[in-house]
Amino acid sequence: MAAPIIQIQGLWTKFGPVVVHEDLNLEVQPGDIVSLVGGSGSGKTTLLRQMLGLEHPARGCVRVLGEDINGCGSVRRQQLRNRWGMLFQHGALFSALTALDNVAQPMRELRGLPEDLIRDAALLKLAMVGLTPKDALKMPADLSGGMVKRVALARALALEPELLFLDEPTAGLDPDLSESFVSLIRGLHQQMRLTVVMVTHDLDTLFALSSKIAVLAEKRVIAMGTPEEVIALPHPFIQQFFLGERGQRALEVLREKH
């Protein structure tokens, strides 16, 4: 088996007296789309933040792209950051910059790239997410919610990352937009040979995209496997989470796909 893209061993996360993760282990293999699921407050976003180096373990090790992100220096960490992209839940675009300049910003931060190359590369990334050169000149306030997500995705892909983190990628989109955003992510995953880690509450998105599901409960990952493997487990949380009415509907879609 190839070396894991992400390897978390014996992770403890604490906020004061509150223990969020207790001896948590997780491995993500190259090319997988792994969804983190769990109840509200189970520590999904915090786990994502640990992978991004935005939280620090009380104990344990978080290796991303082969590097202990808490053990390496700031220069090395910045180099690592340039190898992943992150799509935040609300897009988080710079409101004073056009769509094009939002996508160009990570490339400009690298310094030394000629401006015309940056512009062409940003337009190409925008085209990959289905946006036109005319859209590229719009300000975020003039874009629809679906378009903001697309620009944010183009920005996350600006530096051709190997790894893409998504926090609630379809939150706030209506079912049609959500479905087309899911297809877009699926296509880009294949085209760019990405590994994807996402947090989602939306079961349709979860089943449409995930090659693996990691279930967070009891402060650790209690199950990890393909959607079919995970939903077959008898754990009460899993049964309740996936086999309620919403889960049944999403599962029907999964079965239709096969």
Ligand SMILES: Nc1ncnc2c1ncn2[C@@H]1O[C@H](COP(=O)(O)OP(=O)(O)OP(=O)(O)O)[C@@H](O)[C@H]1O
């Ligand atoms: N910066 C922080 N300071 C203190 N407590 C925090 C902080 N960040 C998260 N927590 C706590 O950690 C726990 C896990 O939060 P987290 O946001 O990771 O959960 P989640 O599974 O993503 O929840 P949700 O599904 O509701 O978004 C919660 O009890 C939360 O209150």
